[in-house]
Amino acid sequence: MDTIYALATARGKAGVAVIRISGPHASVALSALGADVPTPRRAALRLLRQGDEVLDEALVLRFEAGHSFTGEEVVELHTHGSSATVTAVLRALSDIDGLRLAEPGEFTRRALENERLDLAQVEGLSDLIEAETEAQRKQALRVLSGAIGKRAEVWRSDLIRAAALMEATIDFADEDVPVDVSPEVLDLLDRTEADLLREAEGVSAAERIREGFEVAIVGPPNAGKSTLLNALAGREAAITSEYAGTTRDVIEVRMDLHGLPVTVLDTAGLRETDDVVEGIGIERARDRARAADLRVFLLDAEGSTLGLTPDADDIVLRGKADVSTGQGPAVSGKTGQGVAELIADITARLETRAARAVTATRERHRLAIVNALTSIAEARNQVLRGPDFAELAAEDLRTAIRALDSLVGRVDVEHILDEIFASFCLGK
Numbered sequence: 001m002d003t004i005y006a007l008a009t010a011r012g013k014a015g016v017a018v019i020r021i022s023g024p025h026a027s028v029a030l031s032a033l034g035a036d037v038p039t040p041r042r043a044a045l046r047l048l049r050q051g052d053e054v055l056d057e058a059l060v061l062r063f064e065a066g067h068s069f070t071g072e073e074v075v076e077l078h079t080h081g082s083s084a085t086v087t088a089v090l091r092a093l094s095d096i097d098g099l100r101l102a103e104p105g106e107f108t109r110r111a112l113e114n115e116r117l118d119l120a121q122v123e124g125l126s127d128l129i130e131a132e133t134e135a136q137r138k139q140a141l142r143v144l145s146g147a148i149g150k151r152a153e154v155w156r157s158d159l160i161r162a163a164a165l166m167e168a169t170i171d172f173a174d175e176d177v178p179v180d181v182s183p184e185v186l187d188l189l190d191r192t193e194a195d196l197l198r199e200a201e202g203v204s205a206a207e208r209i210r211e212g213f214e215v216a217i218v219g220p221p222n223a224g225k226s227t228l229l230n231a232l233a234g235r236e237a238a239i240t241s242e243y244a245g246t247t248r249d250v251i252e253v254r255m256d257l258h259g260l261p262v263t264v265l266d267t268a269g270l271r272e273t274d275d276v277v278e279g280i281g282i283e284r285a286r287d288r289a290r291a292a293d294l295r296v297f298l299l300d301a302e303g304s305t306l307g308l309t310p311d312a313d314d315i316v317l318r319g320k321a322d323v324s325t326g327q328g329p330a331v332s333g334k335t336g337q338g339v340a341e342l343i344a345d346i347t348a349r350l351e352t353r354a355a356r357a358v359t360a361t362r363e364r365h366r367l368a369i370v371n372a373l374t375s376i377a378e379a380r381n382q383v384l385r386g387p388d389f390a391e392l393a394a395e396d397l398r399t400a401i402r403a404l405d406s407l408v409g410r411v412d413v414e415h416i417l418d419e420i421f422a423s424f425c426l427g428k
Contacts, residue, residue, distance in 0.1 A: 004102035008427035014081030071114025119409025120148035134259030163397040202358030212261035219298035223319035227333035375400035
């Protein structure tokens with residue numbers, strides 16, 4: 001394979017920049033820069049030169065093939081972080097025969113190809129790079145650690161055992177089978193199916209942690225929705241006015257609530273109107289509110305929700321608590337009354353949902369699990385039909401195993417690799 005190089009840290013002025021070189025000529029490239037090759041995994045200070053010109057004094061690390069992130073020989077140059085220094089070193093590397101600039105995600109792709117990471121770990125690394133909140137960081141690290149692959153290996157081993165038992169039945173088709181294997185096979189299928197069902201049910205919660213929960217503030221015009229949004233955001237995110245119908249479109253504010261990523265939506269006031277533009281905003285408000293993970297209803301004195309019915313888990317409050325009167329919990333974005341309690345309530349409800357998250361985190365994972373579950377159900381039916389259908393059961397089990405193999409990237413994933421690696425930065 002080609003030897004590739006790229007800046008692994010962000011561009012711009014910094015104390016240190018890391019330039020990564022990976023491939024069979026990594027040490028050759030270092031020598032071409034006039035530096036002695038250091039002992040593997042021992043940091044060494046080296047002068048980098050191009051001809052007689054000193055480019056920089058850098059801290060150099062070398063990793064042997066099989067002991068690096070990519071699985072190839074890797075050299076890392078920890079240079080001073082000025083743009084001029086980085087440009088000079090990259091230009092010198094581009095002049096060395098056999099080296100080329102890495103493509104986005106190419107280092108990680110080589111780690112996958114060299115079996116240093118499985119596909120789920122690659123996705124976890126991508127999520128870790130994009131993580132904005134504590135919950136996202138923890139979930140991404142769990143996936144990057146190989147948790148999905150470890151669980152998939154347990155399920156796969158049980159299904160392989162079940163398939164082997166069924167194939168033994170096929171081998172003894174013309175003889176008396178000494179032991180009825182169906183109880184053990186069914187036990188293995190039941191155990192695996194129960195685990196997979198829990199995983200499939202928890203994917204949606206894990207996806208919300210990855211992508212963020214949506215909380216919609218809904219209610220009639222002039223109920224204090226935009227003022228409340230501004231209070232939650234701590235800034236003037238939405239225009240507020242005493243005139244009804246000020247908000248015409250959905251306004252979104254991204255927040256971090258106790259480590260959970262949350263997008264709060266300020267929607268147009270719900271009412272009957274002849275204004276075409278306001279009507280479009282109201283319809284969009286209803287659509288986004290229905291799709292949101294949680295809704296905060298701000299009611300006026302009449303208490304009407306105008307076409308939207310609160311779910312059991314939604315929050316219903318009286319808006320403009322500073323000027324309105326009535327019974328029940330209330331909130332005022334203007335004075336701050338009830339805002340802290342509302343934030344605590346939203347956080348508690350979303351944390352309950354986030355607690356349902358399991359190891360699998362993406363729709364691709366869920367589909368692979370569902371395919372495995374479908375094949376396991378078919379296999380069970382064949383086992384229950386008796387020994388004459390052992391061959392069909394074994395084939396269904398092999399199909400289930402292939403579905404789990406696709407979960408970690410062993411098979412049938414070539415069509416999604418380009419999409420995954422396109423999201424990576426150049427030095428990753």
